[in-house]
Amino acid sequence: MSYSVGQVAHVAGVTVRTLHHYDEIGLLVPSERSHAGHRCYSDADLDRLQQVLFYRELGFPLDEVAVVLDDPDADPRAHLRRQHRLLTARIEKLQKMAAAVEHAMEARRMGINLTPEEKFEVFGDKDPEQYAEEAEQRWGNTEAYAESQRRTASYTKDDWKRMQDEVADWGARYDALMTAGESPDGERAMAMAEEHRQHITTWFYECTYEIHRGLGEMYVSDERFKAFYDSMRPGLAEHLRGAIAANASRHEG
Amino acid sequence: MSYSVGQVAHVAGVTVRTLHHYDEIGLLVPSERSHAGHRCYSDADLDRLQQVLFYRELGFPLDEVAVVLDDPDADPRAHLRRQHRLLTARIEKLQKMAAAVEHAMEARRMGINLTPEEKFEVFGDKDPEQYAEEAEQRWGNTEAYAESQRRTASYTKDDWKRMQDEVADWGARYDALMTAGESPDGERAMAMAEEHRQHITTWFYECTYEIHRGLGEMYVSDERFKAFYDSMRPGLAEHLRGAIAANASRHEG
DNA sequence: ACTTGCACCTCACGTCGCGTGAGGGCCCAG
DNA sequence: CTGGGCCCTCACGCGACGTGAGGTGCAAGT
Incomplete structure (x- = not known):
């Protein structure tokens, strides 16, 4: 019961080249080779591939994936737990983005315009208060916008x-x-x-x-x-x- | 009211190099240059950057981002709508992945083992029925697994x-x-x-x-x-x- | 017996989205 | 007039593969 590259690529939804690559960098080395030098993937290899793809999907670089998967004191349960945490965190982030989009839509609908900071809040990767003072200096007072923004608001006629x-x-x-x-x-x-x-x-x-x-x-x-x-x-x-x-x-x- | 690369990079949470890159490939060309050749970004440029980052976040390649942003018959409303659609689709996908993880956890908890296809269902990128027949040939009958799987089930003791x-x-x-x-x-x-x-x-x-x-x-x-x-x-x-x-x-x- | 075809193999160079210096210019503070 | 800070333009490097090019092993059709 072992699978060829093509078979694995097919079920996993990746290309053969990707499997070759993972072999090259030692991330997923097939547990056996056939007489003709063909890669033979076992069930355990498939399990590992699934984990690899999962973490990759969530944006992990491959070397980090290797680290978490080769961590000896992380059993399968720990991985499932971690994956579940990562997923729910990710979902929350996207829901915030969705809320921000809704916010932006409402702003447009009413002709209210947002400050540059607010526009980028979608990607909330920094403490909004941390640079508040600095922002005041950098961006000047809010009245300045009120004008420049009102212009941009007119781009649907x-x-x-x-x-x-x-x-x-x-x-x-x-x-x-x-x-x-x-x-x-x-x-x-x-x-x-x-x-x-x-x-x-x-x-x-x-x-x-x-x-x-x-x-x-x-x-x-x-x-x-x-x-x-x-x-x-x-x-x-x-x-x-x-x-x-x-x-x-x-x-x- | 125009902003330098550093300022823009700061609020947008990207590096200066990234802005240079977007300028190089024509994705986001600052609408003005200062006397000294410094890039000057307008409010409209910031808006565009925000859109760019949004689509980038969702995994669009930059050239495609350029296409959707430069599409003349897509007003801001259309973009917001599209973004909202993309986000909800993405959230749904992640929720399915989370459900699949829960499914896998339950399977572990009970010592039930999944077939290779099921394991990769998480990434549901293909019609599950389309290859059903083919899969039968490729993977043989389910009994073959039942055994090989039962072994792998023992890896926490x-x-x-x-x-x-x-x-x-x-x-x-x-x-x-x-x-x-x-x-x-x-x-x-x-x-x-x-x-x-x-x-x-x-x-x-x-x-x-x-x-x-x-x-x-x-x-x-x-x-x-x-x-x-x-x-x-x-x-x-x-x-x-x-x-x-x-x-x-x-x-x- | 022969070739056709398919799935596999190994180099090895190309691409995308930047990261990371190297080397230099403008301008203000001390 | 000398730093220090922020800006500039090359230009090479890297991660995660894509994409041929050229060769091998094996079953099926002629």
């Missing part, structure tokens, strides 16, 4: 305007709704929340209820978003958050 | 045995529980489910209630896992699934 109109119309109706004393978890408020979600979905991206709920929270936690909504009517951000949450609950549950 | 004993003990008590006619959502069954979860957590990895629920489903859907549990007592797999679900519900909600 017609439909950008149309979309803004939709938002304004929605805002006016939400204002009226609040004047009428409607509760956030009332039918009409939820309908407005749903319309809000639809607006995002049609103009930007598929906004799930889960995402929508996250946005609702952001509208009160992020000052600029709060300011944007409260400019339509004081307290609207807070009210909307409730409506979004109520609307999400009834659709999810 | 002492504590592997101890763990097996724990499982056996638990099985005997679950058997008794069923003989007593306990319901899956009864207190005692839930306690056994919780013990089951704890067993996994102490021996393998942090088994959340969500993961546990997934395992419960697998115990009835995957033949070998079902066979393993039903070998303790017929119908145990099904009963356990219910107990796990009930136990998860009371802890989550």
